Amino acid sequence: MGFRERLLAPGPVEVPPAVLEAVARPVPHHRAALARETFLSARARLAQVFMAPDDDVLIVTGSGTAGFEAALVSSVPAGGAVLALQAGKFGERWAGMAERLGYAVERFAAEPGAEYDAAALVDRLRALPDLAAVTLVHSETSTGALHDVRALAALVRGERPDALVLVDAVTSLACAELRPREWGLDAVVSGSQKGVMTPPGLAFVWLSERAWERAAKSAQPRYYLDLHRERRKQAAGETAYTPAVSLVAGLDVALGLLLAEGLGAVWRRRAVLNAGLLAAGVALGMRPLAHRPSPAVAALLVPDGVSAPDVVKAARARGAVLAGGQDELRPALLRPSLLGHADRYDAIGAAQLLEDALADVQAGTPRGVAAAAALRAMDEAE
Numbered sequence: 001m002g003f004r005e006r007l008l009a010p011g012p013v014e015v016p017p018a019v020l021e022a023v024a025r026p027v028p029h030h031r032a033a034l035a036r037e038t039f040l041s042a043r044a045r046l047a048q049v050f051m052a053p054d055d056d057v058l059i060v061t062g063s064g065t066a067g068f069e070a071a072l073v074s075s076v077p078a079g080g081a082v083l084a085l086q087a088g089k090f091g092e093r094w095a096g097m098a099e100r101l102g103y104a105v106e107r108f109a110a111e112p113g114a115e116y117d118a119a120a121l122v123d124r125l126r127a128l129p130d131l132a133a134v135t136l137v138h139s140e141t142s143t144g145a146l147h148d149v150r151a152l153a154a155l156v157r158g159e160r161p162d163a164l165v166l167v168d169a170v171t172s173l174a175c176a177e178l179r180p181r182e183w184g185l186d187a188v189v190s191g192s193q194k195g196v197m198t199p200p201g202l203a204f205v206w207l208s209e210r211a212w213e214r215a216a217k218s219a220q221p222r223y224y225l226d227l228h229r230e231r232r233k234q235a236a237g238e239t240a241y242t243p244a245v246s247l248v249a250g251l252d253v254a255l256g257l258l259l260a261e262g263l264g265a266v267w268r269r270r271a272v273l274n275a276g277l278l279a280a281g282v283a284l285g286m287r288p289l290a291h292r293p294s295p296a297v298a299a300l301l302v303p304d305g306v307s308a309p310d311v312v313k314a315a316r317a318r319g320a321v322l323a324g325g326q327d328e329l330r331p332a333l334l335r336p337s338l339l340g341h342a343d344r345y346d347a348i349g350a351a352q353l354l355e356d357a358l359a360d361v362q363a364g365t366p367r368g369v370a371a372a373a374a375l376r377a378m379d380e381a382e
Ligand SMILES: *Cc1c(COP(=O)(O)O)cnc(C)c1O
Pocket: 010, 011, 063, 064, 065, 066, 090, 137, 139, 140, 141, 142, 168, 170, 171, 191
């Protein structure tokens, strides 16, 4: 077993010590002044990350999936037609969720890691005159692809101006450039255990003005995830039910750290570190899966003859949780990530760990190449 545990997965991520310290403080009562102040501070900071007014951003106690369900049931009318864009597991999840919730779901797919065919998407949108919403994943964590949400949203709005654009930004918020209002999005969802470097348990939802209007009118059954009701409460620093107050305290500190670094600097740091991980993989004979890589995760196909789950196991024996692939990508994919509290020295360490774990399972693995490649790639990307 390794000397220390490391999380090299795209969530949960390494959490900064100051955030852990905040989470460990005595629990305040959620209706007391301290909790209210902390809540309002965290929400105001979160709104800065979403580049939106405070009142348009909500904190939901639950994982990222709860945030997506909340956005869907709050803004899309019961039984409405939803077009789900899917090129990986999370895109599929939202299609499946919408189906279970009684929406009329259509799917538009691309190969895992590939980009969508814009002309085919336009044809599809034209064939769906009564579309209520389109679901998109910005950073598809299962394939390591960063989808061009800005261009896709513009295309949807051009063809179906009344359809809401709902975006899973769970691993892109505080990681990749994301401008919800400027890009004409209607719902953007994220979670605490990814780019905002907080333990799991909170979801974040931003809605556009017209999505909030629809949320006020929607007759879709909902109770805990009723964002319209939550919005009034949260404006006063309260929530309809008991929030995870300790996580909110941690979130406030984490967002303070990210905003002090500067959003642009955070986006650059993430891109540089991920370029390092990808280069390390390539130096080891691996192949990036995504055409347009997300800075959140380095999705790498292992060399022929190597079992990716065996590399995951070898990494585990060395003390690291290295994410592997899901479902049909499981045999061949590795997904190392430095989405949390990480700098270039962590990237060099992660690169070496990848090399060591591969060497454990593959005879003749080159030595001393991964960290050097990561270093060169990071210097170039800097
Ligand atoms: C992690 C993740 C989610 C949310 O998962 P939860 O387990 O519900 O927090 C959703 N979408 C993407 C792209 C993710 O990476």
